Amino acid sequence: MIYNIPYIAVVALIMIGLYAVVFKRNLIKIVIGILLIENGVNLFLITLAFRQDSIAPIYRGTGSRLMSLPVPHALTLTSIVIGVAVLALMLSLIIHIYRHYGTLDARKIGREEE
Amino acid sequence: MNIIDDIILHSPALIVAIPLLGAFLTPLISKINDKVRNVFVISIVLFTSAIVLLLANDIYSACGKIHTYVFGGTAAITEGGFAVRILFEVDGLNIFMAIITTILAISGVIYSWAFMKENTGLDKYYTLYLLMIAGMFGMILTGDMFNFFVFLEITSIASCALIAFWTSKGKAVDAGFKYIVISAIGALFILFAIAILYGQYNALNMAVLASNIQFSFLDKIALVILISGLAMKAGIVPMHMWLPDAYGRAPASVTLILVGVTQASLYGALRMIFTVYGGKLTTTINQIGDVNIDLNLLLGIFIVGLALVTIFIGVLMALKENNFKRMIAFAAVAEIGYIILAIGAALTTVFSATDPRTGIMALKGGIFHILNDALDIGLLFLVAGAIYYATKETSLNRLGGLARNMKYTTIFFLIGLLAVSGMPPMNGFASKLMIYESTYQVNPILSIIAILCSILLLAVFVKVFHSAFLGPKLPKFDNVKEVPKSMLLAMGIIACIIIFIGLFPDLVVNNIVQPAVNALTNNSNYINNVIGGI
Amino acid sequence: MSGMSRIVKTITNVAFPFVMIYGLYVIAHGHLTPGGGFQGGAVVASGLAMILVAYGSIWVVGKVKEKHLSVLESLGAIGFISLAFFGILLVYLYSSFEGTFFSNFLIGQDTIPIFNEIGKGLANINTAGIIPLMNFAVGLKVIAGLFVIVLVMAYSTRIKEGK
Numbered sequence: 102m103i104y105n106i107p108y109i110a111v112v113a114l115i116m117i118g119l120y121a122v123v124f125k126r127n128l129i130k131i132v133i134g135i136l137l138i139e140n141g142v143n144l145f146l147i148t149l150a151f152r153q154d155s156i157a158p159i160y161r162g163t164g165s166r167l168m169s170l171p172v173p174h175a176l177t178l179t180s181i182v183i184g185v186a187v188l189a190l191m192l193s194l195i196i197h198i199y200r201h202y203g204t205l206d207a208r209k210i211g212r213e214e215e
Numbered sequence: 216m217n218i219i220d221d222i223i224l225h226s227p228a229l230i231v232a233i234p235l236l237g238a239f240l241t242p243l244i245s246k247i248n249d250k251v252r253n254v255f256v257i258s259i260v261l262f263t264s265a266i267v268l269l270l271a272n273d274i275y276s277a278c279g280k281i282h283t284y285v286f287g288g289t290a291a292i293t294e295g296g297f298a299v300r301i302l303f304e305v306d307g308l309n310i311f312m313a314i315i316t317t318i319l320a321i322s323g324v325i326y327s328w329a330f331m332k333e334n335t336g337l338d339k340y341y342t343l344y345l346l347m348i349a350g351m352f353g354m355i356l357t358g359d360m361f362n363f364f365v366f367l368e369i370t371s372i373a374s375c376a377l378i379a380f381w382t383s384k385g386k387a388v389d390a391g392f393k394y395i396v397i398s399a400i401g402a403l404f405i406l407f408a409i410a411i412l413y414g415q416y417n418a419l420n421m422a423v424l425a426s427n428i429q430f431s432f433l434d435k436i437a438l439v440i441l442i443s444g445l446a447m448k449a450g451i452v453p454m455h456m457w458l459p460d461a462y463g464r465a466p467a468s469v470t471l472i473l474v475g476v477t478q479a480s481l482y483g484a485l486r487m488i489f490t491v492y493g494g495k496l497t498t499t500i501n502q503i504g505d506v507n508i509d510l511n512l513l514l515g516i517f518i519v520g521l522a523l524v525t526i527f528i529g530v531l532m533a534l535k536e537n538n539f540k541r542m543i544a545f546a547a548v549a550e551i552g553y554i555i556l557a558i559g560a561a562l563t564t565v566f567s568a569t570d571p572r573t574g575i576m577a578l579k580g581g582i583f584h585i586l587n588d589a590l591d592i593g594l595l596f597l598v599a600g601a602i603y604y605a606t607k608e609t610s611l612n613r614l615g616g617l618a619r620n621m622k623y624t625t626i627f628f629l630i631g632l633l634a635v636s637g638m639p640p641m642n643g644f645a646s647k648l649m650i651y652e653s654t655y656q657v658n659p660i661l662s663i664i665a666i667l668c669s670i671l672l673l674a675v676f677v678k679v680f681h682s683a684f685l686g687p688k689l690p691k692f693d694n695v696k697e698v699p700k701s702m703l704l705a706m707g708i709i710a711c712i713i714i715f716i717g718l719f720p721d722l723v724v725n726n727i728v729q730p731a732v733n734a735l736t737n738n739s740n741y742i743n744n745v746i747g748g749i
Numbered sequence: 750m751s752g753m754s755r756i757v758k759t760i761t762n763v764a765f766p767f768v769m770i771y772g773l774y775v776i777a778h779g780h781l782t783p784g785g786g787f788q789g790g791a792v793v794a795s796g797l798a799m800i801l802v803a804y805g806s807i808w809v810v811g812k813v814k815e816k817h818l819s820v821l822e823s824l825g826a827i828g829f830i831s832l833a834f835f836g837i838l839l840v841y842l843y844s845s846f847e848g849t850f851f852s853n854f855l856i857g858q859d860t861i862p863i864f865n866e867i868g869k870g871l872a873n874i875n876t877a878g879i880i881p882l883m884n885f886a887v888g889l890k891v892i893a894g895l896f897v898i899v900l901v902m903a904y905s906t907r908i909k910e911g912k
Contacts, residue, residue, distance in 0.1 A: 115407070119400075122396065122400065128392065131396060135396065135399050135400060135403075138400065138403050139399075139403055142403050142406050142407045142410065145407065145410050146406075146410050146413075149410060149413065149414045157783060172299060172413075172419075173410075173413070176361055176410075176413075178785075178787065178788075179361070179365060180364075180406060182787050183365065183368045183372075183402075185791075185895075186368075186372050187368070187372060187395065187399050189898045190372055190375060190376060190395060191392065191395055191396075191399075192902065193898075193901075193902065194375075194379055194388055194391050194392045194395065195392070196902065196905060196906060197379070197382050197388040198385070198388050198389060198392060201385035201388065202385060210385070210389050211385065211386050211389035211390075211460075213385065213386075221837075221840075225837050225849065225850060228837070228849065228850035228851075229837075229850075232830060232833065232834065232850060235830055236827065236830050236831070236834070239823050239826040239827045239830065240823070240827065242819055242820065242823045243820065243823055243827075284849065284850075285849060286849060286850055286851045287836070287849060287850070287851040287852050287853060288849065288852070289849070
């Protein structure tokens with residue numbers, strides 16, 4: 102059971118994130134929802150890499166001790182980097198939206214006649 | 216050593232790396248001069264295209280040839296048996312998609328010269344444009360699941376920034392935000408599925424995964440998440456809400472590439488279904504009486520259902536839409552429906568041991584239609600952009616009589632109209648006929664619905680043609696002139712290819728589409744190319 | 750955003766060098782310890798963001814120009830990708846060399862003399878061939894990129910706050 106807690110956390114994070122994206126109307130909250138999904142997926146990758154009693158995968162006189170798997174760490178890192186880029190882009194778009202419409206309510210933006 | 220051989224050897228890496236290098240050099244070069252920058256960007260794209268053609272020549276030289284390129288090493292699998300190296304694996308399908316991307320990239324970059332001339336911040340525009348092209352090539356050529364995700368994200372970040380390029384318009388920014396939300400969620404779904412697969416098989420390589428896949432319960436979940444993520448990116452109906460906004464608000468030169476991005480996502484779905492899961496798709500999952508319900512049948516019926524909804528909603532929304540570009544965008548949704556209709560029909564029959572010919576035919580039609588759809592919809596968007604450039608008007612109610620002032624644009628629109636609605640002399644007819652024939656064998660109702668929707672599509676575009684181009688000359692459009700030469704050249708390139716394919720469909724089907732179909736249906740070749748080389 | 754109080758500025762002045770050193774350390778030791786170009790760059794960029802918060806975006810924009818930062822960012826990216834290109838191009842300099850894109854051409858080969866002595870062995874600073882160089886390039890790009898994002902966001906939202 103104790104080893105399943107991270108997976109439960111993953112599912113909970115993704116579900117909360119999806120809930121925020123689907124039901125919330127404030128754009129900032131939608132962005133937070135996307136970040137929650139992303140963190141859930143990252144946590145999932147990190148959990149996959151975990152081995153009990155393992156050490157960080159650095160090559161320095163470790164003898165025969167078990168190392169945790171480095172590939173998912175690299176994947177997570179890449180995913181975090183991409184997440185930063187997406188976050189910056191979304192926030193800058195939100196700044197522009199706020200300038201145009203003076204609101205962050207998803208129901209009130211993009212409704213004007215051309 | 217011969218330099219051409221060297222280029223072909225390294226071509227999969229160069230195709231991605233040269234636009235990437237060009238993208239990062241563009242901000243520096245645009246400090247010199249605008250014209251130098253434009254020439255630089257066009258030459259980068261032309262150089263990349265030349266490499267794509269060299270590689271295509273190499274791939275098509277032998278039947279079933281696969282070019283595997285391993286980054287930072289020679290063997291795909293390291294000594295300990297770990298498949299951790301990133302590799303690009305180019306077979307018939309990859310190179311087919313790369314050729315489509317090439318055509319779109321060349322005409323898009325030529326079109327941009329005049330179309331974007333009056334805007335500021337063009338150094339960033341061209342940087343993002345090249346990044347988007349590089350990301351698309353990466354998505355198309357890669358043989359690694361995680362790499363696919365990375366390039367998908369590169370493409371969606373660059374294209375989102377380009378959709379919102381006209382930040383002075385609120386709706387463009389809104390469309391960009393919608394696009395980034397959907398594509399970020401879609402990409403995270405794909406990453407989640409990749410993580411599930413990685414957790415089970417300890418590999419990210421598509422070929423290694425395909426050889427190991429067991430089709431456990433988790434694999435099914437991963438397949439569902441993968442397909443839904445890619446469907447979000449491809450704009451299949453329940454997830455299509457971003458597409459009309461994004462296509463409609465972006466600059467026309469960007470929309471052209473966005474069409475290609477959608478196709479690249481479809482390519483991803485094809486690759487995942489047919490190659491990664493291909494070996495196990497015929498697993499029987501349920502039995503009703505004596506009939507085995509195989510997985511491919513279930514998946515095929517599901518995809519066909521999605522496709523019918525996509526076609527219907529695309530066409531119906533296009534009928535009622537008043538904005539020129541949004542209407543073409545809904546037509547694009549419908550066209551994607553045709554592609555996945557063919558894929559779904561193929562899935563139900565292509566694995567049958569007795570008679571796979573119907574499935575092969577459907578697959579051929581679907582893949583051929585990917586090319587035709589990119590060209591037709593792309594041409595229509597370029598025409599819409601030309602009209603916007605000349606009149607600054609997108610609403611169909613306020614347009615009229617443009618044929619008198621814009622002769623060439625009218626001709627190009629007519630070509631696009633005939634092609635997109637599947638009229639005989641154009642390329643759309645060839646592929647749609649294949650789709651009708653093969654879906655008729657699967658179930659006659661499918662092809663009847665497809666034909667009816669195609670006729671409705673013709674009605675939509677005839678309405679546009681009438682209201683925008685025909686009729687009396689409106690006084691406010693007296694000063695409207697024909698668009699600049701570079702835009703005409705870009706539209707001309709696509710129109711020539713459309714007519715060429717329309718006149719000689721056999722040539723294209725036999726030489727380009729057939730290798731792609733072979734690559735899809737024969738996934739053991741793809742696997743052996745990596746695994747066999749230990 | 751205008752500047753904050755004198756206390757914040759003083760603390761920032763004290764903490765800033767340490768943050769910088771730590772970030773640069775993480776970049777330089779990316780191949781030996783957890784970290785690398787992005788992580789170290791993010792640390793350095795957060796130090797710069799601290800300056801931005803303490804002194805205000807108007808003061809910082811007076812010192813640093815956005816276009817200079819974007820040139821730096823381009824240079825970082827070009828450095829990264831040209832290191833990858835060297836893996837292909839080196840075959841024209843040394844005909845014995847065989848490499849692909851992203852080949853680690855500095856490790857385990859004797860064609861470039863200066864990297865031979867220190868290039869072998871465990872846990873030394875110079876053991877990973879081109880990976881530290883790539884870390885530096887990525888670090889440069891991340892520092893410039895993240896800082897320009899924060900700077901532009903702070904500077905462009907400043908007008909609203911004045912009202």
